[in-house]
Each structure stands twice: as structure tokens, then as C-alpha cells.
Amino acid sequence: MAVRASVSRFPSEAEVQEKGGLPWGISVTPFAAADETGTRPVYGTDGDLLPRCENCWAYFNALCEMEQWAWNCALCGTLNGLSAQMAARYSLPQSCPELSSSFVDLELQGNEEIRARPVYVAAVDLSASEEFLELVKSALLAALEALGPGSLFGLITFSHKIGLYDVQGPVPVVKHIFIPSDLDGRVPIELEDAMPLLSFLAPVENYKDCIAAALETLRPTTSWERTTAAGQGIDGVLLGGRGFGVAMDALISYLGPEYGNTFALARVFSFLSGPPDYGAGLLDTRRYGEQYASKGEDADRALLPEQTPFYKDLAAVAVQAGVCIDIFAVTNEYTDLASLKFLSIESGGSLFLYSSTDDSTLPQDLYRMLSRPYAFACVLRLRTSPEFRPGRSHGHFFPDPQYENVQHIICCDTYATYAYDFEFENNNGFSRPKYSLKRRLRIRTLQYGVARNINELYDSADTEVILSNLVHKVISASLEQGVKEGRLLLHDWLVILTAQYNDAYKIVEFGKPGTTGPLDVAFSHCPQLQPLPRLIFALLRSPLLRLHEEGVHPDYRIYLQCLFSALEPSSLLRAVYPVLSSYSTPDKQAYPRHSLSRAALITSGSPIFFLDAFTTLIVYYSSTADPALPFPPPQNCLLRAIINKLKQERSITPKLLLIRSGHDNAEPFEQYLIEEQDVDGIGLSNGMGFVSFLEQISRDVLEYMK
Numbered sequence: 001m002a003v004r005a006s007v008s009r010f011p012s013e014a015e016v017q018e019k020g021g022l023p024w025g026i027s028v029t030p031f032a033a034a035d036e037t038g039t040r041p042v043y044g045t046d047g048d049l050l051p052r053c054e055n056c057w058a059y060f061n062a063l064c065e066m067e068q069w070a071w072n073c074a075l076c077g078t079l080n081g082l083s084a085q086m087a088a089r090y091s092l093p094q095s096c097p098e099l100s101s102s103f104v105d106l107e108l109q110g111n112e113e114i115r116a117r118p119v120y121v122a123a124v125d126l127s128a129s130e131e132f133l134e135l136v137k138s139a140l141l142a143a144l145e146a147l148g149p150g151s152l153f154g155l156i157t158f159s160h161k162i163g164l165y166d167v168q169g170p171v172p173v174v175k176h177i178f179i180p181s182d183l184d185g186r187v188p189i190e191l192e193d194a195m196p197l198l199s200f201l202a203p204v205e206n207y208k209d210c211i212a213a214a215l216e217t218l219r220p221t222t223s224w225e226r227t228t229a230a231g232q233g234i235d236g237v238l239l240g241g242r243g244f245g246v247a248m249d250a251l252i253s254y255l256g257p258e259y260g261n262t263f264a265l266a267r268v269f270s271f272l273s274g275p276p277d278y279g280a281g282l283l284d285t286r287r288y289g290e291q292y293a294s295k296g297e298d299a300d301r302a303l304l305p306e307q308t309p310f311y312k313d314l315a316a317v318a319v320q321a322g323v324c325i326d327i328f329a330v331t332n333e334y335t336d337l338a339s340l341k342f343l344s345i346e347s348g349g350s351l352f353l354y355s356s357t358d359d360s361t362l363p364q365d366l367y368r369m370l371s372r373p374y375a376f377a378c379v380l381r382l383r384t385s386p387e388f389r390p391g392r393s394h395g396h397f398f399p400d401p402q403y404e405n406v407q408h409i410i411c412c413d414t415y416a417t418y419a420y421d422f423e424f425e426n427n428n429g430f431s432r433p434k435y436s437l438k439r440r441l442r443i444r445t446l447q448y449g450v451a452r453n454i455n456e457l458y459d460s461a462d463t464e465v466i467l468s469n470l471v472h473k474v475i476s477a478s479l480e481q482g483v484k485e486g487r488l489l490l491h492d493w494l495v496i497l498t499a500q501y502n503d504a505y506k507i508v509e510f511g512k513p514g515t516t517g518p519l520d521v522a523f524s525h526c527p528q529l530q531p532l533p534r535l536i537f538a539l540l541r542s543p544l545l546r547l548h549e550e551g552v553h554p555d556y557r558i559y560l561q562c563l564f565s566a567l568e569p570s571s572l573l574r575a576v577y578p579v580l581s582s583y584s585t586p587d588k589q590a591y592p593r594h595s596l597s598r599a600a601l602i603t604s605g606s607p608i609f610f611l612d613a614f615t616t617l618i619v620y621y622s623s624t625a626d627p628a629l630p631f632p633p634p635q636n637c638l639l640r641a642i643i644n645k646l647k648q649e650r651s652i653t654p655k656l657l658l659i660r661s662g663h664d665n666a667e668p669f670e671q672y673l674i675e676e677q678d679v680d681g682i683g684l685s686n687g688m689g690f691v692s693f694l695e696q697i698s699r700d701v702l703e704y705m706k
Contacts, residue, residue, distance in 0.1 A: 044097035047106030128273035158247035245281015256321030348410025582606030
């Protein structure tokens with residue numbers, strides 16, 4: 001479990017927090033194999049016996065003071081008694097993990113009773129092209145190699161009808177159920193009646209070849225079939241043949257009764273080639289073609305909210321049924337991911353978007369997803385000392401309907417990250433977190449110091465966590481009030497922070513701007529804060545916050561919202577402000593880091609540049625590169641080794657682009673050179689993009705401080 005705070009020394013009181021201008025909170029990666037320093041948890045047993053505070057229900061931990069028959073809670077200070085059994089246990093502290101480490105994993109009783117098997121179901125869209133189905137087949141064949149012994153696998157298809165596959169006989173057998181076209185319709189018969197669940201779910205180790213044979217039989221529905229099924233349409237919406245909503249509803253109902261018996265978690269991989277356009281859950285994609293500007297409307301604000309609660313409601317049903325749904329959308333048409341995303345992120349799944357089948361990393365992403373460990377049916381609880389409390393929480397979980405600050409996570413891998421804001425309980429400040437997985441108790445207890453003044457608060461800042469906190473805030477603001485409001489929130493935050501910093505260091509004081517000295521917008525007195533202006537500028541230039549008029553596809557924006565809100569801070573930093581390095585040869589690095597500008601390319605004099613934007617890796621040979629340099633870089637060179645290492649470490653497989661200036665289209669590389677672009681999206685200007693941005697911030701700060 002990795003936990004990182006935006007400031008490692010907490011503000012002493014609400015007034016200090018307000019004056020400091022920094023967000024106060026933490027990012028948590030609960031299923032990370034180690035903590036933020038690389039230390040692994042200490043393992044133990046008898047998690048059921050671990051004492052808990054009678055007042056705040058915190059767990060006994062290494063930071064608690066202990067007497068022979070009692071212990072003081074490290075959070076609330078309550079004195080709790082110890083049973084004779086636990087007193088005897090703690091008389092030998094060297095044998096107790098909870099006394100030797102503040103980060104422990106304790107097994108719970110009942111592990112021997114877990115007989116349920118992991119279940120995986122592939123739901124494949126047949127209202128698609130041959131290229132789409134070939135890509136899906138490749139991905140599922142890769143997935144079969146990643147699934148361990150004991151796994152059960154099922155194959156279901158959907159179009160204007162549902163297809164259930166039984167692969168446990170000599171040849172694959174498919175049974176079809178037609179989907180009604182009405183918008184509140186359900187399948188005419190239950191899937192269990194069409195095919196018993198145990199016939200549908202096949203043990204992978206016994207039927208891998210049969211499953212592969214069934215995949216080879218997948219064919220797109222013909223245009224004649226789709227036209228016949230489509231009918232005349234409803235309310236002016238032309239009906240197609242992609243009954244995704246009804247298929248998911250029926251599949252969840254099919255799997256649900258066996259939750260806890262046949263399976264401990266059912267994971268559904270749903271492959272979509274376009275928007276659901278048939279039956280219940282149909283999405284009207286005409287709204288993407290609306291001329292919002294001519295009507296005086298904000299296109300981003302109109303396209304970000306969901307148009308129907310159908311998929312959000314269906315996600316709640318999936319959670320109760322123990323079904324986690326991942327959505328893999330392979331399409332360049334408007335699919336309304338704003339409505340579909342809830343089915344994945346609220347059921348514990350992930351949302352992936354690929355613009356085409358040609359260069360899709362879908363097979364690699366699916367294989368990597370199944371190759372790494374994950375926890376399921378998790379409960380995440382953050383407890384604090386009484387002077388402050390968790391405020392808003394961010395991430396792909398859903399809150400407990402009864403208990404405050406308790407989040408449920410259906411499926412959590414080693415990369416999944418969540419964020420919390422902190423706020424003081426009152427104005428008095430300081431006078432002086434538990435996470436559990438089913439059948440295992442993971443506890444991390446942390447102690448933070450208190451900053452004596454604002455300068456110390458600034459010195460303890462972690463810009464990566466601050467950026468993570470801000471990204472969550474602007475995503476929420478964008479969804480609630482539109483992208484323009486999210487941009488304004490970010491701009492105003494930087495103005496206020498810069499003003500508070502200048503006042504704290506007595507550079508320019510409130511009410512007296514210009515009387516002390518020139519304004520410092522570069523945070524020259526505080527190295528920890530110096531990256532922030534550049535990061536805010538990059539975030540404003542990101543497709544996450546660029547306006548609809550700049551050509552940002554609404555589905556791509558939704559995909560980035562889902563991706564960014566689950567990334568841990570270091571990965572998020574690369575996604576927002578990519579790392580640009582240079583090489584004199586494929587085997588020799590010249591400079592580890594450059595600013596994202598054309599000027600940096602020219603002044604460095606290096607022939608080869610490598611850009612890491614998290615989802616994309618680009619090797620760029622400049623126009624001045626010696627023709628004798630090998631292109632593309634050889635497989636056994638240093639640059640290739642770095643690329644392969646980055647691919648292995650990522651939660652998703654980055655796309656690799658190899659570009660040679662003068663021979664290939666350099667636009668994919670040049671679009672990342674943002675520091676000469678105008679922050680408001682006018683495009684390439686006179687090379688003063690970031691500089692002009694700082695000048696505008698300076699003017700706004702002086703106006704704010706008057």
C-alpha cells in the first residue's frame with residue numbers, strides 16, 4: 001500500500017492551510033506490492049484477533065502505546081483493555097507483525113473455505129467489421145494464455161440477438177436469443193433456461209482448444225440481418241443492431257445467483273465497436289452533431305453528462321451480483337462513453353478506448369491486465385486523528401450507503417489509486433488509515449508532523465500529489481459545471497497560490513503590490529513549488545481541458561478522465577507533462593530531460609529524442625541526425641532497453657511511434673511541444689506560449705493582491 005501526501009508536514013490549523021494555498025490530501029494505492037519507499041508489508045496470521053479501539057474502531061498498530069493489560073489508540077487516545085490471550089501474545093513482541101511494522105498484511109480465518117473459482121466472460125459485439133473481430137480474437141487468445149488453472153471461461157455475443165456458446169462438447173454449440181427492440185424490453189427467456197450456467201462456463205485448463213475453436217467461428221452480422229432487426233426506429237432514432245444494454249442486463253442476471261458459490265468474482269470483458277443502438281440502453285448519438293456554438297451553448301458541458309441513467313443503474317446491479325465489467329471500445333465514431341463509463345468504473349472495471357484496429361494494443365493490454373494480481377470485494381476505510389477528517393474522496397469506487405468514509409472497491413489491481421482531501425474539524429487545529437480485503441486484512445498506519453509555519457509547509461510539498469489532487473478537482477468541476485469552469489478553477493488556484501507565496505516570503509504583500517519588489521511567479525525561493533506553473537500550463541493544454549472547438553472528441557475526453565483519475569501520481573505526471581530526453585546515439589543518452597519546446601530541440605544539438613507521454617512513446621530523429629545512425633533503433637541498444645522496460649512497468653501498453661524528420665509525419669511528436677502553444681488553444685504562436693502564460697498569471701496576481 002503506497003500512501004503519498006501533498007505535504008509531508010501538515011498545516012497546524014485551518015488559517016495556515018488557507019494562507020498556504022496548497023491542496024491538503026493524500027493519494028492511496030491500496031493493493032500496491034510495497035509502500036511509497038519500496039518497503040513490503042510484514043505478513044502474519046490471526047487478523048480476526050487484532051484488537052480494535054472501542055471509541056473509533058481503529059486497529060491496534062505499532063504506533064499505539066501499550067501497557068501490560070491495556071493500550072492507547074494512536075488516533076483518538078482512548079485507553080482500551082487487552083484480553084488475557086492478546087496480553088500473552090504481545091508479551092513476545094518480536095513474533096507480532098503489528099508490533100514490528102506499521103504496514104502489515106494479516107490473513108483472516110476462513111481461507112480454507114473459499115472454493116469458488118474465478119470466472120471470466122467475453123462479451124463480443126458482432127455488429128462490427130471483420131478487422132474488429134480479428135483483433136478481439138487475438139486479444140482473447142492472449143487472455144487464455146494468462147488465465148491460471150481453475151479459471152472458468154464463457155463466451156457470449158451480442159447484436160440484435162444474444163449468442164451463448166457451449167464449448168464443452170466435440171464442437172462448439174451456440175444458442176441464440178433475440179433482443180426486443182423496445183427501450184424498456186428484456187430478453188424473452190432467461191439465459192439460464194436457454195443454457196445452464198455450468199454448460200456455459202468451461203474450465204480453461206480442459207477446454208482451451210475448444211474455446212479457441214469457438215472464437216474462430218465468430219462472424220459479423222450481415223447488413224441484411226441488421227436491417228431486418230432495425231425496424232423503423234423509436235422517437236426518430238434509427239435502430240441499429242447493437243443490443244449491448246439488454247445483453248449486459250441479461251448476463252448479469254445469468255451470473256448473479258452463483259456469486260459466492262460458483263465464483264468469487266465474475267469479470268466480464270465487453271468489446272464494443274460502436275454505440276449501443278438497439279433495445280434497452282440505446283444511446284442517441286445525434287447530440288454529437290448538434291451545432292452548439294450557433295445556439296450559444298457550451299458543447300463540452302452538453303456532451304460530458306450521461307444522457308441516460310441506464311448504465312449507472314446497471315452498474316449497481318452488477319455490484320450486487322459480484323460482476324466486474326471492463327469495456328474495450330474500438331471505434332472512431334461517437335459512442336457516448338459519458339453514459340457507458342459508469343458500467344465499467346462503478347462495477348470495478350476499466351474503460352479502454354482505441355481509435356482503430358490497425359495499431360491497437362488491445363491484446364497486450366488484456367494479457368497484462370490478467371497477468372497481474374488483483375484483489376476483489378474490497379473495503380477501503382481511511383481513519384484520521386480527531387483534529388481533521390477526510391473530505392471529498394476521488395476514484396473508481398462507490399461509497400458505503402450506511403457508513404461515512406467507507407468505500408467499496410469491486411476489483412483493485414496493483415496500479416489502482418484513490419485520492420482524499422483533508423479538512424479540519426474546527427479552527428483549533430492540531431493539539432497533538434485501515435484497509436481490509438476479504439479474507440486478508442491490510443493495515444497501514446502513518447504519522448505526519450505538523451508544519452510550524454507556511455515556509456515549512458511549502459518546503460514539504462510534493463508536486464506530484466498536488467497535481468493528482470488538482471486533476472481530480474478539475475475533473476469533478478468539468479463534469480458538474482463544464483470544461484470552461486474546470487479551466488477557470490485551475491487558473492484561479494495558481495493565481496491564489498502565487499499571491500499567497502509572494503505574501504508569505506514578503507516579496508509582494510497584500511494591499512501593497514509593487515511597493516516591495518517584482519512579483520515572483522517562478523517560486524524561486526521554494527524549489528518544491530517551482531514545477532507547478534509549468535504543470536498547470538500543461539494541464540490546461542491537455543485534451544482533458546482543451547475545448548470542444550479545438551477538436552477534442554468527447555469520448556476521448558471521457559477516456560482520459562477515467563484513466564487520469566486512476567493513475568498514481570508519478571504516472572499522472574508523465575501523462576500531463578511528458579518526459580523528453582535526448583540521445584547522441586541509440587546507445588548513449590545525451591540529456592535526461594528537456595522542456596517541451598522547439599527551442600530545446602535546437603539548442604540541445606542532439607540527433608535523437610525520446611518522448612514518454614505515458615500512453616505514447618515516441619522516438620524522433622531530427623533533420624540534422626547523421627544518416628549513418630541506424631533507424632529504427634536496433635533491438636539490442638540502450639534506447640530499446642529503456643522502451644521495453646517502460647512497456648513492462650505500465651498499467652496499459654503504450655503505443656510506440658518511430659518518426660524520422662523529413663521522411664515521416666512529425667505532427668504526432670510536435671503536438672507535445674506545448675510550451676510555444678497558446679494556453680487558450682489558438683495554436684502555434686510566436687514562441688511565447690508558456691512565457692505569455694506566466695505574464696498573464698503575474699498580471700492577475702497583482703490585480704488579486706490589490
